[in-house]
Each structure stands twice: as C-alpha cells, then as structure tokens.
Amino acid sequence: MTPELPMVTPAQNLPEKVRIHEVGPRDGLQNEKSTVPTEVKAEFIHRLAEAGLTTIEATSFVHPKWVPQLADAETLFPALQDLKGVHLPVLVPNERGLTRALSLGASRLAVFAAATESFAKANLNRTVAESLAMFEPVVARAKEGGAHVRGYLSMCFGDPWEGAVPVRQVVAAATALMDLGCDELSLGDTIGVATPGHVTALLTALNEAGVATPRIGVHFHDTYGQALANTLAALQHGVTTVDASAGGLGGCPYAKSATGNLATEDLVWMLRGLGIETGVDLDRLSATSAWMAARLGRPSPSRTVRALTHQEQ
Numbered sequence: 001m002t003p004e005l006p007m008v009t010p011a012q013n014l015p016e017k018v019r020i021h022e023v024g025p026r027d028g029l030q031n032e033k034s035t036v037p038t039e040v041k042a043e044f045i046h047r048l049a050e051a052g053l054t055t056i057e058a059t060s061f062v063h064p065k066w067v068p069q070l071a072d073a074e075t076l077f078p079a080l081q082d083l084k085g086v087h088l089p090v091l092v093p094n095e096r097g098l099t100r101a102l103s104l105g106a107s108r109l110a111v112f113a114a115a116t117e118s119f120a121k122a123n124l125n126r127t128v129a130e131s132l133a134m135f136e137p138v139v140a141r142a143k144e145g146g147a148h149v150r151g152y153l154s155m156c157f158g159d160p161w162e163g164a165v166p167v168r169q170v171v172a173a174a175t176a177l178m179d180l181g182c183d184e185l186s187l188g189d190t191i192g193v194a195t196p197g198h199v200t201a202l203l204t205a206l207n208e209a210g211v212a213t214p215r216i217g218v219h220f221h222d223t224y225g226q227a228l229a230n231t232l233a234a235l236q237h238g239v240t241t242v243d244a245s246a247g248g249l250g251g252c253p254y255a256k257s258a259t260g261n262l263a264t265e266d267l268v269w270m271l272r273g274l275g276i277e278t279g280v281d282l283d284r285l286s287a288t289s290a291w292m293a294a295r296l297g298r299p300s301p302s303r304t305v306r307a308l309t310h311q312e313q
C-alpha cells in the first residue's frame with residue numbers, strides 16, 4: 001500500500017475508535033459449498049488475529065445438518081486456544097449448542113433471532129416467539145456462567161419473502177431479544193437492502209425504545225453496494241461496533257439473496273481515511289484475504305483487497 005494513502009481527513013460527528021467484529025470465519029464461510037479444511041480455518045483465524053483483529057467470530061454450534069461447513073466446531077475451537085487477548089465469539093441457537101460451546105470454554109456467545117416470521121422459520125424452524133423462548137434459557141445460563149452474550153437480529157431492513165419490514169416490528173423483536181439479558185444487539189441487514197436514512201431511522205427508534213447506542217452493533221451485507229454508506233450513517237449516529245467479513249466473504253445459507261458482508265478491508269480503508277483507529281494492519285489483512293480467496297478458488301469481492309493485492313477483476 002502506498003504509505004500516505006488514503007490521506008487522513010477527519011469528518012464531523014464521528015467516533016474516535018471503532019471495534020470491528022470480524023465475522024469472516026463464521027458468516028463468511030458458513031455458506032461455502034466445498035468443505036474448507038479445519039486447518040485452513042484455524043490458519044485463517046490466526047492470520048486475522050496477527051493482522052490486528054481482536055474480535056473474531058470463530059464458528060457456530062448449530063445442527064451440523066443445517067450448516068455442514070461448520071460441523072467441525074469441536075475440532076476448530078480448541079485449535080484457537082493459543083490466541084491470547086482475542087475474543088472468539090461463537091453462535092449458539094439453543095441449549096444443546098450452548099452446552100457444546102461451554103464445554104470447550106467459550107465465553108462470548110451469540111444467539112440469533114429474526115425480525116420476520118419467514119426467516120425465523122427458515123433459519124431456526126421456529127416462529128419468532130418460539131425462537132425467543134428457545135433463547136431464554138440459553139441467555140440465562142450463559143449469563144449465570146459470566147459469558148458475554150450478543151443478540152443478532154436478522155432481516156432488520158427487509159426480508160426476501162415478506163419485503164418491507166416495518167421499523168416498529170424490528171423494534172419489538174429487538175427489545176424482546178434484549179429483555180432476555182443480551183449485552184449487545186447486532187442489527188442484521190441479512191440481504192443487504194438497507195439505505196442510510198433507514199439505518200438512522202431504525203437506530204433512532206431503538207434509542208426511543210430504550211436500547212442505548214453503545215449496546216448496538218451494525219451488520220451490513222453488501223448486496224446492493226450500500227454497506228459502507230450504511231456504516232457511515234451508523235457511525236454518525238454514534239455506533240462504534242461494526243461487523244465485517246475479511247475479503248467480503250459470506251452469505252446466509254437460509255436467505256438466498258444474501259451476499260457477502262461488508263468487507264473488513266473496505267471498512268478499514270474508510271476508517272483510516274477518516275482518522276478512526278482500528279488497530280488493523282491493512283496490508284496483512286488484505287494478504288490474508290487474498291490467501292483465503294486462493295483457497296476458495298475465486299477472487300475476493302472486496303475492492304480494497306483487489307486494489308492492494310492486484311488481483312484480476
């Protein structure tokens with residue numbers, strides 16, 4: 001990377017620091033058709049940590065038939081225990097998943113709810129209310145054991161089956177999820193249909209409903225190229241936790257129109273230009289994503305990775 005680029009030019013009303021919640025190894029890989037060997041996943045996560053990422057979502061303790069790519073969670077998670085000072089959150093849908101995760105020493109857990117009935121059914125085989133009931137003992141037990149619990153909420157900005165999702169419906173699901181005792185809420189734009197004004201409107205409505213901005217993270221997929229614009233709107237609202245996926249890997253196996261998440265490199269490029277600290281070494285991160293893209297046999301969709309590693313378009 002040319003050392004003086006991007007030129008650092010701060011803008012008004014933005015946080016000084018952003019915590020990147022890296023989801024590449026989980027959200028990025030969960031949809032890959034061919035099985036990625038456990039050693040490759042472990043190396044990927046180690047390389048992400050070496051690039052300076054401090055929260056790296058490692059895997060999911062879900063039913064292996066539902067997400068076959070992550071069926072190796074029991075082998076992968078112990079292979080990461082040498083990583084000191086790095087949070088390794090994992091997804092758990094139910095008590096069975098929680099028991100599996102806790103038995104391996106996981107201390108950062110995430111449950112994942114939906115704002116729409118269609119996605120709750122497709123992703124969890126439950127209604128919204130049934131899935132919240134499934135999470136209740138999970139969050140309670142996790143909190144009793146001192147774990148940090150993130151609550152994901154999917155389809156916050158639109159749903160592939162139901163279309164528009166009213167803000168009040170999202171707020172109702174989000175507050176119900178937070179009332180279970182989650183420490184943090186991640187707003188999922190699962191199919192990437194959000195636009196910046198919508199982001200501000202939802203954040204404002206959540207604040208009015210009692211969910212404070214410091215507890216909210218944003219999780220944008222980049223289907224329509226809006227993820228960075230949406231992120232900037234969230235930062236201007238005061239959000240400081242941003243989910244992103246190295247190299248823009250990703251998609252959701254239970255939402256056909258979902259593409260990759262906001263690429264971590266694209267996010268870091270923008271934050272660097274704005275003078276916002278992330279602690280990430282962009283060259284090392286891009287090299288890691290190019291390496292992973294070679295393992296997967298196709299170029300990274302991240303513009304920044306392509307620019308910095310001169311990959312073929």
Ligand code: HMG
Nearest residue numbers: 061062063066093096097123124125152154155188190252
């Ligand atoms: P189900 O079929 O209703 O399960 O699936 P069940 O509760 O009826 O149990 C059936 C069998 O599965 C039982 O075995 C259970 O023990 C077993 P049997 O007694 O018949 O032999 N079982 C399990 N085995 C291992 N681990 C478990 C587990 N749970 C049950 N944890 C279930 C319900 C929730 C399990 C299923 O729907 C599931 O695993 N779903 C996961 C889907 C998923 O991982 N989706 C992707 C993550 S969400 C996402 O990507 C969105 C996000 O990125 C944000 C955004 O972008 O919006 C987070």
Ligand code: MG
Nearest residue numbers: 027188190252
């Ligand atoms: Mg996602």
